[in-house]
Amino acid sequence: MPENETSVDVRETIIYVRDLVKRFGHFVANDHLSFDVYKGEIFGFLGANGAGKTTAIRILCGLSSPTSGQINVGGFDAYLETEKIKKNIGYMSQKFSLYEDLTVEENFTFYGGVYGLSRKQIKEKTTLLLTRLDLLEERKTVLKALPLGWKQKLAFCVAIMHDPKIVFLDEPTGGVDPITRRQFWDLIYEASHNGITVFVTTHYMDEAEYCERVTIMVDGRIDALDTPANLKAKYTASSMNEVFLRLARTAKATGE
């Protein structure tokens, strides 16, 4: 249970994780993770590369099965009901989200159709989202020809196109300039405002400030779980970056 809570949370839990363990042979990638994610919040999953973030998010998405622990996503069990989970979530990873050899519109059509939207809905959503991104003219452009920042924003839109309960973002803003990142987070805020829970992993510590609550993973364990404000207070740090460094140093000090 998270400590240092200054208020009692009566919000609905949409992701429930208790003692999640994921082992690859002898290597423990996720070591007894426990946390709740509340409906509608922007939940950050921070940590250095290799800390176990991607492993955990893949389990929550149903891409990987846990070694042990209780996991419930959107009301569905992560062992037995992975397909039901998938109906209700969206996913975007830094590496590959959209098909490079299809146009923007064709990507929207494909994923929309796959998630069960009608042709009319697909058309409306596509226009809506492209207008929001100010990319309507690029409708028929092949994805390969677009700059990375646009691709990322488009990928995000495709991920939320079917109005999922939760959208999982795995290092979504890698490789772009800070302004584009800021614009991306605007999109995230809007989605959250519309009731979508956002679960985002990142190694950019400044992005942690944008989240409502964050956890920091170190070596497969959760070493902190709280709002950014609380964490900064607890570790007397002026930025999340400092919080992270302190945690990492503590881990080193205790001989990990």
Place this chain on the structure above:
Amino acid sequence: MFKFIVKEFHHIFRDYRTMIILFGMPVVQVLLFGFAITTDIKDAKIAILDKSNDYMTHEITNKLLSSGYFILGGNLDKDDQIDKAFRKGDIREVVIFEKNFAQKIEKEQHASVQIIADASDPNMANLLFNYTQSIMKDYQRQLFKDKKFPLQIQTETRMMYNPELKSVYMFVPGTITILLMLICAMMTSISIAREKELGTMEVLLVSPLKPFQIIVGKVIPYVLLSCVNAIIILLLSFFVLGMPVQGSLLLLMAETILFIFMSLSMGIFISTVSQTQQIAMMMSMFALMLPTILLSGFIFPIENMPVVLQYISMIMPSRWFIIIIKGIMLKGSDITYLWKETLILVGLIAFFIMMSVKKFKVRLA
């Protein structure tokens, strides 16, 4: 640069699936060609429509069935059963003896037997018919031993280089060629295309390694692999199949290495024109492997092809290499007989490398 080669080796060896196939293939192919794939005729199913059913027809039938060429697929009683028998696809030939066969031979010295061959496979049909006919002529000679004709020309036939008419001799050189091409051309082209497709090629180009070093590094493991493979095939064909190497082993190895470089240069060229691995593969397949199998003289003799195709096959290195191998292994030819073909191979290598360099420069420019 050495490290790069080592990395490539590791890359390949870790891929144990490919490894198994790489070394299993020659063994399997030699086994197949040695024992399973043959143009020889054996155990062809025939049907007998015997309208006589006398001792003579039985004798002839026995002779046919004990020749090793034929086995009995069925006995028919009516003419209209023939089409159905063929249509089912099992029966290759039907032998029809007319009524009162033995009687007619004894009294009139003349009776007829009809051979109907399923010519949907014309080669088979031709061979089967020839064998059937010669067995019958043999029987006839036995019957009429005493009849002596004057002015007999006796022909003695001699089969050179392959007295037992083993079809294996035809296939082993082709097998070596195909395998070397597969490894050196196909796999190399796909391997290089892979770096391009996954974007790692640019990383390599930016490194201190020169482009030609990259290519050499990528290619050396395959060279070694194909050498090992070629040796395996030769050893296997020699020990298991009894295929001789009449000529100089050294020359054989030298020409093989030449051909390896030939395939490599082709593989490199293909990779320079392919955007993705799939394309490299399809190109290797359609522009290289299939034509090699069918136009190089591997299975089908070049002399029988339409003139146009004979000219096309001239630009195919595999055609020349097969001639070289057959020459060395089966005829014991030395370089004085094969210099023309060798030169052609060298020329083709130069050609492909030049083309590859040109293409490569264009991309970098």
Place this chain on the structure above:
Amino acid sequence: MRTILYIIQKEFRQLKRNRQMLPIIFVMPMVQLLVLSFAATFEIKNTNLYIVDNDHSQLSRELTAQFRGSHFYTITGYTEDYKTAAKALELRKASQILIIPDHFERDLNKEDKAKVQVVTDAINGSAAALTSAYALSIIRDFNVNLLVDTYPAINLKDPVDVRYSFWYNPKLDYTTFMVPGILVLLITIIGLFLSGMNVVREKEIGTIEQINVTPIHKYEFIAGKLIPFWLIALFELAFGLTLAKLVFNIPMVGSIELIFGVAAVYLIAIMGLGLFISTLADTQQQSMFLSWFFMVIFILMSGLFTPIDSMPEWAKTINIINPIHYFIPVMRNVMLKGSQFSDISKHFWALACYGIISISLAVWRYRKTS
């Protein structure tokens, strides 16, 4: 169901964009069909003959003339020295030598017996058997004519009168035999390779993660991946058959619907195999290599080029899991002999079983959650 349609739509769109693949998939197989059908023949059109005549008699010249006059033979040399002829054989300037010894005419007239020798380059065993037989038959005809001219009253009729006829392909046209087989080969390549590599490609590039995270069912994904190539292969079959008819005049005795019916099932079987193979691979290179390995073995053993009857038992047993060997006879028998469903039902059901098993295996092996 709708999902499958969306996947198929995506596949076709991607294919359309792939500028280099299109000609390879559509044009190359047709070119191959045309070129290779002309090339693939065992028919011996011409034999280069070297004559060693040590007799120089009227008779030897007459015998030589028989060969010269035959359009199966081209005389490439004429010598008295066997060594020259042997060298020609080794250099491939000739593939057969006719040796007429000295005293040929004298021996024949005096002792009623004379010998000649026919030496054939037998590296290609079956061709050698045939050319040897040709030479023998020319000599024999010469012999018969000689006998009849010398002894007009002689009765040379063979007691056992062998009559023959060749059904379904009376002209012994080799292309008629090869073309159906080559068609099978071409659609097999498309079915086996492309479908499998396509799935591995997504794996290799990583887009398969995105698929796995959606509610797409396994079977929907696989169906969506296979159906486009299934359609393409059938289309190519249709196109190839048209070419076969127009260019090679291949007979089409049986029912076209039957051919397409069996082809449809065959493609499923072959694609299932290709797909299953690709689930064993992580990279396209591996997938291609594995598929290639199986394809070569199966094609060689399928009876496409060489007769199945001549194979040993163990090879015939292996053929049970070889889908190609079921389909080739169907193509040939239906096209050339007009076989009907009852004739080929065994093959059809074998292919159907094969298809079900291979696709099931492939689907089972494909995991969305690892």
